[in-house]
Structure formats: C-alpha cells, structure tokens
Amino acid sequence: MDKNQPIGFIDSGVGGLTVVKEALKQLPNENIIYLGDTARCPYGPRPAEQVIAFTWEMTRFLLNKNIKMLVIACNTATAVALEEIKKTLSIPVIGVILPGSRAAIKATHTNQIGVIGTEGTIKSASYERVLQEKSPKAKILSLACPKFVPIVESNQFQTSVAKKIVAESLRYFEKQPVDTLILGCTHYPILRPLIQNVMGSKVKLIDSGAETVGEVSTLLDYFQMANTTLTTERSMTFYTTGSTKMFDQIAKEWLKENTISSKHIALGEEKS
Structure with missing residues (x-):
C-alpha cells in the first residue's frame, strides 16, 4: 500500500x-x-x-x-x-456515530444527553443503541431537525430565517433539559453558533464529525x-x-x- x-x-x-x-x-x-x-x-x-x-x-x-x-x-x-x-x-x-457517542458520554455530568439529527438518523435509533450500550445510566432525548440540512445546502446558514428555524426546532429542549447535545448530522456544526445560542452556554455541543x-x-x-x-x-x-x-x-x-x-x-x- x-x-x-x-x-x-x-x-x-x-x-x-x-x-x-x-x-x-x-x-x-x-x-x-x-x-x-x-x-x-x-x-x-x-x-x-x-x-x-x-x-x-x-x-x-x-x-x-x-x-x-x-x-x-x-x-x-x-x-x-x-x-x-x-x-x-x-x-x-x-x-461518525460511535466517536460522537463516546465523546458525549465523556462530556456529560448529568447523564442527560440530547441527540439532534435527520429523520433517518433519529428513526434508526443508532445513537440510542450505542449510548445505552456504553452508558446504561444515560437518558437519551432525541429530536429530528429536518429543516437544518436544507438551510446549510442552500447557503442560508447565516440568515435570520436560519436563526428562527433553529430556535423553533430546539424548543423541545426547554422542557427536556440536557447538559450535552450531540450534533448528529455533519451539516449541523455549520449552524453551531445558532444552536449554542438557543441551548445556552452550559450545554456542551458534541461535533460527531x-x-x-x-x-x-x-x-x-x-x-x-x-x-x-x-x-x-x-x-x-x-x-x-x-x-x-x-x-x-x-x-x-x-x-x-x-x-x-x-x-x-x-x-x-x-x-x-
């Protein structure tokens, strides 16, 4: 080779x-x-x-x-x-799933781990399986964010529209607090500043990629x-x-x- x-x-x-x-x-x-x-x-x-x-x-x-x-x-x-x-x-x-899961388990202090991803990723429950296998005490809260990828692909990730969509999509976590959030789609880190702003500075974002x-x-x-x-x-x-x-x-x-x-x-x- x-x-x-x-x-x-x-x-x-x-x-x-x-x-x-x-x-x-x-x-x-x-x-x-x-x-x-x-x-x-x-x-x-x-x-x-x-x-x-x-x-x-x-x-x-x-x-x-x-x-x-x-x-x-x-x-x-x-x-x-x-x-x-x-x-x-x-x-x-x-x-990208196993490395991201390992990092989330290492980062969490409360065992409350959130996962955001595409419909396909969330439906597969791949993160849940890996996280539960590696850390049975972890509570996994998963959320599909199907509007995020089109924002990135259309190069609108710095617009007010993107800001609004991210805020609306992540509202779920207001009542489901987590201390660690896996960005379970490699498009999502491009939206990282917007995601961090919504989740707050105390939530650790994990870039699976x-x-x-x-x-x-x-x-x-x-x-x-x-x-x-x-x-x-x-x-x-x-x-x-x-x-x-x-x-x-x-x-x-x-x-x-x-x-x-x-x-x-x-x-x-x-x-x-």
Missing part, C-alpha cells in the same frame, strides 16, 4: 466538509478526496434501502480513486450502511497507513453531484480555502 493514497470522505452534501475541516487540522500530511451527493440531498427522509444504494455508489466512485481509507461523513448513511460496507471492503471504513477524525488518526497509526513522507503540498480533490458553484462557495467559506474548485460528476459514470 502506498501511504500517499488519499483518504476518501463521502456525504449526502456539504455537511461532511465539517469533518474535512477537522482533518485539515489533525492530519496535515494526508491527501483528501471528498464526494458530496448534493443532487440527491437530503438523505434523512429517504428509505434506508435507497440511502444504502446511494452510499454504495459514492463508495465505488472513491474506490476507483484508489483511496486507502473511507470515512462515511454522514450520520444517516452511517446509521444504515456502515456495517455492510465495513464488512465488504478490505480498507478501513469509519462512521470532528470526533471521528480522532479515530481516523488512531486507525492510520494502528494500520501503519499514516502519510509521513509528504514531500509536496497535500492534494485536496472535491466532487459534487450538484452545483459546483454552490458547493465551492460553501466550501471556501467553511474551510477557509480560496483555491477550491470542485468537479461535477454523475454517480455511476466511469469518468471523473
């Missing part, structure tokens, strides 16, 4: 860029390939079978790019497709796959199934990388 091979990241849209942002900090030597299926986002309302099929399409595309590790940077896809893909591929495959990069780093070392011989500037390649203009606008702003120029692809095609 060539340690210069890139790490692949897949997501339903731009949300996985929050994971890439953390990877840029923690893994400065690693080459990165990202694919966001923005044309078919959001995944949350879709049937599990369809999400699995879409996740496999993204996975096969990146396998053709010779990735050495796959990060499913999407909670919905992790919830329904991780185990199947993990068992099938010969390279390491990492999801950022926590995942710590696990990626550990596995790179464990499998002796870490790139320690980077002689030129690392490569970052971005693909989207939707608008490259919209993707680049969000990616440049979120990653603080002005040179990003994504490539449009239609899943299932051989060419990039």
